[in-house]
Amino acid sequence: MIPVIEVGGTHVTAGLVAPADGAVQRRTHRPLDPGARAEGILGAVCRCADALDAPAGAVWGVALPGPFDYARGIGLFAGVGKFEALYGVDVRAALFAGMARRPGRIVFLNDAHAFLLGECSTGAAVGHTRVVGITLGTGVGSAFLADGRILYHGPGVPPEGRMDLTTVDGAPLEESVSRRALLARYGDPGADVRDIAERARAGERPARRVLDEAFGTLGAVLGPRLAAFEATALFVGGSMAGSWDLVAPALHTGLAKGGWTPDAADVNGRPPTRHTRAMRPAALAGDAALLGAARAVAARDTNRREPGW
CATH class of the missing domain: 3.30.420.40 (ATPase, nucleotide binding domain)
Structure with missing residues (x-):
């Protein structure tokens, strides 16, 4: 099972995705205030992830909007009306420190990319x-x-x-x-x-x-x-x-x-x-980004660079 997180403008969702068929077998959901302080935003993300009860050492996929440095895991939000408190924040380090079961690795990708990749895998874009x-x-x-x-x-x-x-x-x-x-x-x-x-x-x-x-x-x-x-x-x-x-x-x-x-x-x-x-x-609604994030993790774990990441 691949644990994944999708961070939206007003919500955060975590899910466990089965790599064989792409089914989301378990999910948790929490509201999110995009105008909150950094600790409030990141705390909500960590609590949502913890509720999923994924094992320690798992590789997580995290889909979230830009502007964001996806390779380094650092927020670049400025002048976009959301997540301004995360500008310059090392989100990867914060998640490592804040999640109850420390991840082994975290793979970040753009949420719109994750959405389309998910729809292309089993949704409306097939x-x-x-x-x-x-x-x-x-x-x-x-x-x-x-x-x-x-x-x-x-x-x-x-x-x-x-x-x-x-x-x-x-x-x-x-x-x-x-x-x-x-x-x-x-x-x-x-x-x-x-x-x-x-x-x-x-x-x-x-x-x-x-x-x-x-x-x-x-x-x-x-x-x-x-x-x-x-x-x-x-x-x-x-x-x-x-x-x-x-x-x-x-x-x-x-x-x-x-x-x-x-x-x-x-x-x-x-x-x-x-x-x-x-x-x-979207045919898969909120699950599309979760599936796309899981695809990103699977691609990295098979040592194949998924084009575009």
């Missing part, structure tokens, strides 16, 4: 060879994958493979598409994104307009990149993907305006094939 994954939550995560490799440059690929480094009208993309962007545009200090979604479904026009503008903008920025990348599929994960009925229409419209039109039949539910331009929500 059968596609040039795919893009986007995670929508506190920010925008991204992964560009071709023939099993995570790419950081090339036609259509943004700087460092990160859509959060792209701009819209001179401003960072996350000023238009992120949790904080949606809340700022909606203007109700007592609302969260879940509230905006519920009000949009109930027919409230300002709520629907905020969502349509955000996801339409994302599609318009992504469309030209997907076309240049020659992607056959776009897969969307993260907490906002749970409101796919609200995300999909505006995202589809934006992608088409940007030059990459998803197959209409696929949008309406036909299973994706390598011959369609598929736009799909």
